[in-house]
Amino acid sequence: MSIDAIALEMRDITKSFPGVRALEAVSFDCAHGEVHAICGENGAGKSTLIKVLGGIYQPDAGSILIEGKPAAFSHPVEARRAGISIIHQELSLLPHRTVAENIYLGLEPTRGGRLDRKAMMEGARRLLGRLGSPISADARAGDLAIAEQQTVEIAKALALDARILVMDEPTAALDDTNAKRLLDLVARLRSEGVAIVYVSHRMPEIAAIADRVTIMKDGRKVETAPIGAMPTDRIVRLMVGRELSDYYPARPDTPPGDVLLEIAGGGNAELADIDLSVRAGEIVGIAGLEGSGKAALARAIFGDQPFTRGTVRFLGAPIDLRHPRAGIEAGIGFLSDDRKREGCLLQQSLRDNLLLVRRAFASPVRGSRAGTLADGEADTMMRRLDVRAAHFGQAIGALSGGNQQKVILGRWLARDPRLLVFCEPTRGIDVAAKAAIYQLMRDVAARGRGVVMVSSDLPEVIGVSDRILVMHQGRIAGECSPEVGEEGVMALAVGHRPAPLDVAREGALA
Amino acid sequence: MTLADTLPASRRTRRSLPVPLLLFLASAVLYVGAALYTGQLNQLGASGLVGLAQRMVGLGIVALGQTFVILAGSIDLSVANLISVSAVLASFVMQGDPAMIAPAVLLVLVVSAAVGFVNGGVVAKLGVNPLIATLGVGLILQGLLSASFNNFAGSVPEAFQGLAYGTIGIIPWSVLALLALAIIGALLLRSTRFGAHLYATGGNMDGARLAGIRTDRITILAHVICSLMAGLTGLYLASRLRSGAPWVGRDGVYDLESIAVVVIGGTLLSGGRGGVWGTLAGVLLFATLDAVFNMLGVPAFPKQVMRGAIVILAVAAYAIRNKGPVA
């Protein structure tokens, strides 16, 4: 394959946010007809780099050259005009609009000043066909499954017919078949001379498709090298910056205690036939692809999206988890995977965030300190959690993800539930904070509490869990021990192991 | 906002209710029922129905404009004041002189557009909450206007009164104008890039920005359209009332009523979904209520109570299906 002219060059890009240096003098380039993969852990700065390229953030320092010419983007529209198309990790579809309208958002074809709906529909169908997707172009985006929405996002990027295509974890929500199809498409685009920046956590994909790899860590570029010089284990080592073994806390020798939670035949619109038990002192990992029902399972255990079928026993007694409050009252805690929308009270102080759960159950008319924790205690707790902030009266919104997560974890520790459900506990968190969170989870378990950890991050699931349940299509596809490794878990997750019959997620497509 | 917020847990496909049609049917049933009940069969004849349509014009035009800003995720509380401004401006500039019609109309439209531009700019560029921004601009307008004029100012020439009183056959011009504006509005929303971008701005501001849409400009343009519609309402009122007074907009409660009919018409208060036909159906419901209350001879005070309850229930009828947090 011939790598011709450099399509994109970013030089010494630096970007800071209050309290965080997200990028520090990062340089990066990509040629026409090249797939340049960026690897790095969450929080390594990949997404920030892409947002700078897309004109969403303006860099504090550094320059961008497109086709050798300097460019500065103050608005996404300018990046698009420069021929850059980005598939963002965060979905940005309009739920009330049709697929075709979403695909052509900002690029609507017109004829004589009027929207050419026919062209939009046809174009949308063509693009979806190219992606091999059966999605109807006039369906409302809000009615689609997450994976389907991801497909629409990709179609949206393709519609721009860009010379530079940036894909931020495009296969995260796709099953194997669709992921394979996407990789074929990437290869085709490459042969058409498109410069492709490809961000992914999936090592096999990178090995299969990338021409060069850039490793990022803690906002810096670690290394750029051709894929031939980068075997997967080296990539991982560079990403993590140390051996995986000392990254995860040691597992205890003691066997787990009594059964805390027992679910039999649990099901709802997204789940079916869930049989599951969690014991005191153990960490149960739940893995699965996006849309496999692992997030739904966590929410069902907590009572946010309750089971409609089956029985749940907690601490030996039957319990009706119809509402989060019921779950909390029984002694279950829940850390959402969406810290911003479901976790933080962004404008409130660290103390107020920490005390939220305690306050939800305190007497309302007593002083805000009564029945909760004194400010001093809250502060002590945050110091113990090693929350780093200017002061604890500061609004939580200004903190980095890791520190936010520690405060929210503290919110639950302040109530000390018997069972804690973690959803993607380290999403968007830097490495140091990750290790700290893992240790905290282990500490919780060591105190005789049960921990359920739902995560899309396979190494994390394997590194932290005592045993692993793998979800596939709304059911538990199987249970395995961490020793089976990533391949073993993945095999279950994609349904390669003889899966229990062919089940549709009931109601999901109704 | 992400899709996750708007998607119910159990992603049941919920088709949106055909709000415009339901409102239209409800209005028709109410109106015909009241006419039959009171034996005022004349109200079912052409002149009765034309009268009903005529009741829609003033609120209808301004509500069309309000639809645009609400779709964009903003809101406009200054329309009532702007209506007064444009009505007064029109009749003051015209002073009964037919030659001044064109300059007066032009001036009104320019001033309206400028007010819309300021509204949109304060919202989009200064980041002021649209309720406060437009409330403030409305207060400023009202103050300047009332300081300058304290009664009906000037008058409109006979020719200009044709706007409100002229007819084609038996159908008044103004009703046709409302219909035409609604069709233009619907076309704008459905068949132009601006329309698509407006829905995107109101539905998912960040997503729209990522798609390369200049959401600031869209917001400002929506406000300009809304203000122009308020300006047109002012012109219509000046024509219908023969003159403009600094209180015509406020007395008409066009600010709150236009918001109410837009929301009753199925447009989301947070933006991104809805359209002009729903709004027009909401206006029809309000006009029908006026007519029906008159036919039934409902006293003024119970009428107020019922209207308040109807506003709440009409919105509740479909809002109750909404699962997201409401404040």
Added chain:
Amino acid sequence: MSVAAAGEPKWNGGMSLFRKINIAVIVFVILYAGIAILQPNYLEPAGITNFLRRATPLAVLACGQIFVLVAGGFDLSMGALVTLTVIGGSMLTDNDPGNTAWAILVLYAIGLGVGLVNGLVVTVLRVPSIIATLGMLLSLNGVAMMWSGGSPRGYLPDNFRFFGRFTFRDVPLVGSFPVAVVVLVVVALAAWWGLQKTVFGKRVFAIGDNPRAAALSGVRVEATRIAAFVISALAAVTGGILLGGFGGVSVDVGSGLELQAIAACVIGGVQLMGGRGSVIGAVAGALTLFALFTLLNLLGLPQPLKDTAQGVILISAVASGAWRRRRAG
């Protein structure tokens, strides 16, 4: 990133003190200085207490409205409830001082009912509060008129009017001291305590900031929201009792007060759509607004320019707040 903190930053110069003081307080002091220059008797104790007395109803309304605003909603029905209170007060007392006590109880019960309905319409029927309370505004105006047949049927007895009108004479130091100012202090302290010093208040902030996070943490979002509307309605009744006491019966005392109360809060730094605000700010905002009205009256500016000035102050208060926040990141 800085190191783990030991606590609040210590005083580091005048700038931080300046930033800590609510901007409405500063604007108020400037406006009041202007008033005092035009009419020096506003600096005498009696002048000050008299000013406070007049501003009390608005400040009380702001103290109620802030709960709904911080919870992320609006209460547009306040003004109509003030009117209903005054008219209802005259209907219930029927000019008999013996009726005052239970009449006031009934009025608060009505307020409780109105607040509950507002809250239930928002939480159960899921109608956005701006529409819900707008509907309530229309209905309450109608109810007040229906009840009285269009015009109040009785006078408000003197003991009903005590809170809004009576002034203690010959009080040491200040000379005269209106009862309304006592009410203001009590209400403001209660609101401050309730919103900023209780668990309940913290929940109000939580549901205004992020209702979803609050619900997932076990906060009863609906109940808290309903309570906020109830508090707002009870404040409106209090405001009505004060206004009726100060001025006697009339039929449109309350019109427009809801927007003034919201404006007062906003000037005082309360954030629309919830999550941020302080009672001190709301009271200072009310005093600022009232000082502005007074100043414009004293300046003899044309009456309507009062609206204009109010609009300018509103927009600049919010714009400067948005600007300061954006700069702070």
Added chain:
Amino acid sequence: MRRLLLGVVAAAATLAFAGVASAQNFDDPKEFDAAKQLLEMKPEGPAGKPWEQHLGGKEVDTAKYKKPGPYHICFSNAGVNNPWRVVGWTDMQAQVDMLKGDIASFTHADAEGKDDKQISDINAFVSSGKCDILIVSPNTTAALTPAVEAACKALPVVVFDRGVLTECPVTFVNPIGGYGWGIQTANFIAEKLPKGGKVLALRILPGVDVLETRWSAANRIFKEKGIEVVGAEFTDGDNAKTKAIVEDYINRFGKIDAIWMDAGATAVAAIEAFEDAGQPYPIITGEDQEDFLVKWKKEGLTAFGPTYPTYQWRSPVIAAVKILKGEPVIGPTWKLPQPVITQETLDKYVDEKMPPLHYAMCGCEDMPGYPEKWGGKK
């Protein structure tokens, strides 16, 4: 954007000046003189029934409207948005009851103070074909003129209170009006005021013609007599605001000797401001609202109660029935007498059993349902 803002402000400022120049003429010497003449006239008509009396005027022939009864009367009301209109509306309904034998139905539409709605209401009445005659109480004069003109073509019309700019109604009933009010009140103050006394004028709001003319006439007399008016302030009809303004004036001038009001709604609040400030009561002109009259009697004020009598709501119903019977009525303008309440006649009008915002000059004492229908107690 800043430039645009400036442009808008500049345009508005220009208009502000233009506006002052264009203000409608509320100070018409001719009208002033006409009112003066009317005040001196002796009312004709049945004694003790001022709503059937008239000041001058001629009878118009109504034979062409003659119809067999009973009649369907329709009434387009501007609104019942203030106590004065509420009392009047009650008067009107009672008058309809009194003429039950002649009236088969009485349908009304309330425009809620909206011109636009009232135009539609009138059109709906005309197109309903159910009205034998239409009574209109216009919300504003100019705006309702076209609708009334259109109605005149279809059926007889009676207008009262505010007028319309057309002579097409069979008759337009109203009292002497604002100039008369201004003359009566200002003369009273001129007579009672000590030399060099200070007068504070309290007005409701600007721009309403009936109120503007009251002020212009009064101000003309104050000027003629060299009386110092220390201020003219708008109260919005708001009690709290009235008190605040009066307090400020008392503070600023030390003493205010007289209060002139263009409407009495907030008279008691103004008086209370003097009480609260520990000042002696001023000379005051209010209106015929009961709360003012009661206060006047209780405190022995030097006061004066001009009226814009609510009994004028009775006359149009009487006229309507007469017209449909073909009996002549006074027209095209029918001026009603505009009595005042003085110290001498005070006792006749004070009635503690009536509600505070009741207008004593309602002419309703002999009507069925009095006083309960008006909110009073027996």
